[in-house]
Amino acid sequence: MMPVLTVRELSASYRKNQVLNNVQFNIKPGTMTSIVGPNGAGKSTLLKVILELHPKLSGNVSFFGSTYNKSKSRIGYVPQRGSVDWDFPTNALDVVLMGLYGQIGWFKWPKKSDKEKALAALSQMGMADFADRQISQLSGGQQQRVFLARALVQDADLYFLDEPLAGVDAATERAIMDTLKVLKEKGRTVMVVHHDLQTVEDYFDHVLMLNRTVVAHGATKETFTKENIYRTYGGTLRWMGEKLG
Structure with missing residues (x-):
């Protein structure tokens, strides 16, 4: 099967410091991949460079065998919650509708069917009752659910999520992971920057x-080993009470 994402010899810098060096991998369709690594490893930068939100120094990225511009309607993205201006005066429903602007057009009013799609996505995330609530009035977990609903309404084939579980409560974590599992079962592909090593498997x-x-890439059962964790994080990390290295 053709990879949904191919990254070749990708390098990038941030504030004059090189943070990605010769990154290469393929992502198969219908998989759910965790991106893990220490702070400063370039995980968020990798997503931004792939999605042309940050310039690259060198390398190539292709989606479904084509360019990002030709494929972006098939791609959903949930950035880190901390990178969003949650004081912007808008409600939860309007945030989700933003996910449809690529289909609606930026200068056209959403139709009734568009609002129905947005409400269905909010309902899927357990947020239908908060559709008219200002996003600044929502808790961190509720904000994250709204942002995931915005990605869901795009009905994408490939989803990128940057630390969607950071700082959320247990119920929101379950809701998000259940939603991503359903996407995978439907044949969609999901890539998630993740920080909790104990839940990777x-x-x-x-x-x-x-x-x-x-450092390593592949099926979790074969790739997520103590040796590869040590190679990725070094000897300062404790794994299940045991110091690696």
Whole structure:
């Protein structure tokens, strides 16, 4: 099967410091991949460079065998919650409708069917009762659910999520992971920047271990080993009470 994402010899810098060096990997369709690595490893930058939100120094990225511009209608993205201006005066329903602007057009009013799609996505995330609530009035977990609903309404084939579980409560974590599992079961492909190593094996069937370059990538059962964790994080990490290295 053709990869949904191919990354070749990708390098990038941030504030004059090189944070990605010769990154290479393929992502198969219908997989759910965790991107893990220490702070400063380039995980969020990798997503931004792939999605042309940050410039690259070198390398190539292709989606479904084509360019990002020709494929972006098939791609959904949920950025880190901390990167969003949650004081912007808008409600939850309007945030979700933003996910449809690529289909509606930026200068056209949403139709009734568009609002119905947005409400269905909010309902899927347990947020239908908050459709008219200002996003600044929502809790962190509720905000994250709204942003995931915005991605869901795009009905994409490939989803990127940057630490969607960071700082959320247990109920929201379950809701998000249940939603991503359903997407995978429908044949969609999901890539998630993830910080909790103890849930990698429970949540993801593939793992991409990154520390400025790809340390290891593959099926979680074969790839997420103590040796590869040590190679990715070094000897300062404790794993299940045991110091690696």
